[in-house]
Amino acid sequence: MNPHFQRLLGPGKFSIGLELPLDNDWSSVGKHLRIEESRSFGVPDLKQHARLAQLADTSGFRALWVRDVPMYDPNFGDAAQVFETFSYLGYLAGITSNIMLGTAAVVLPLRQPWLTLKAANSIDELSEGRLLLGVASGDRPVEYPLFGVDYDQRGAHFRSAVELLKSQGTGFLPEGIELLPHREQRAPLLVAGLGQQSPKWIGEQMDGWLAYPGTAQEHRRRVGLWREVGGDKPYITFLHLDLVADPNSPMKPLRFGGRGGRNSLIDALEELREAGVQHVGLHLRHSTRPIAEVIEEMAQYVLPWFHSAV
Template sequence: MHSRFQTLLGPNGFSIGLEMPLDNDWSSGGQRLAREEGRPFGVTDLKHHAAMARLADQLGFRALWVRDVPLYDPDFGDAGQVFEAFSYLGYLAGITHGIMLGTAAMVLPLREPLLFVKAMNSIDHLSNGRLLLGVASGDRAVEYPIFGKDYDSRGAAFRDTVQTLRQQAQDRLPEGIQLLPHVTSAVPLLVAGLAQQSPAWVGQHMDGWLSYPGTPQEHVRRVGLWREVGGSKPYITVLQLDLDADPAAPLRRMRMGIRGGRNALLDELQALQEVGVQHVSLHLRLSERPVADVLQEVAQHILPRFHLS
């Protein structure tokens, strides 16, 4: 296993991270604030993003995950963390110290490969080797013609760019030309979904799998498939969370996540660990409570159960 995954997962082989933006703009209060400020649905409030990232780092969450959403499409209604992913990772590298920085996930076919490698290497240097690079083929067809790219051939473009990343762009550079900065250790590549590839190809060429949200029972089949093609490589997923202030509030399932108190959250995380999930990124945009309060409670009562020193 890549040493960065050992840092991410820790001695227990299971850890908890956070999906950016650390904002609750999808909650009832968040939507009300967005209407008052004239922000479209899915365009997050960025007033506290830096403070929340620093807090997550201080509290011991293992990773911050950012998304690659080049354009805001009202039909999707989600602008991610608004900032361009690599630019934002550079900023996060400067204001955090120990937390891993991941992408979930960069849309490879829309990116110019040489500049992508340079950006990847730059972030890796600026973060002192904290980058985890999740990549994907993209699912927003409207973006492709805007960028002058062909949507139907995105699978082939994805494979070509993965090769370029693995070879540090040597497959595209003439003799004597260098792309700086060099990396001292290969950045691990994780794939979101299958990226228009076969499971066998993904298992062979990628270092880990970013799986879509699901119940523990739904993850059983997915983990089984990943173990068949990827062996012991990490299996990572995301969980939307609306954490009730009452620790004993029962679990209620919602699309892509759960509502309930911290006891229910603990049970859910333990169930995910038991079926083979190794890292869970908590998504808090539906949280009816302030994000900082949720981070503090999870850090105090949940992280010590899984993040063994």
């Protein structure tokens, strides 16, 4: 197993990352600024993105997760981190040193498979093995006609792309032809959802599962299902968080997460760890406080609870 992957997600491990964009544009403060700047809902403020990514790296977070949203669709209302996924990961690889770089997740049916393989290998090489390649079949029907892809065939496209990524092109190329860079140890392949496949196929073919946000009870049930098909392969999820200033504020429900102080956050993360979750990517767009302030508080008070043995 990739040593970075083992350190982050090996058996018995638990770690915390951040989901990009690092902006609080879904909060009341962020909404006010967004309207002032004439940005549509779901389009974040990226002026501090590089500084905040570097802060996350030096503060001890284990992964930065980026999403693959080719087209901004107001009906979905989320442009993610705006930048093209692999281009942005190349940039992040150059300005960070230790943090893993994950995709959650690349929409395989909308990408030419050979170029996806070359892009992934390039990022993994440039980052010295820090890529976590999350993949999916996609869920925004409006995008598929634009890319000349039949939405109903996305499952078949997903399977063939996974086969190529796992093989690193071996057996698919004419004699004497190579795809460079070649990685002797490919990036871990993680799946968001089921990619229009059976759970059995996913458990056999993928190196880990990116599960949708949920309660500890929901994750306990999902982890049990994942263990049946994926064995001890990593189970990863995400949590929407508004970390308030009062450290003793109880955690109150927020869609896909919660709003509360750092002590209740520690309790919530402990619940997820006990449920079998091995990594949590925190989503901070609901944050009522500056993102840098939240990152620094978690680095000082929350990460040490979970990362000392990672």
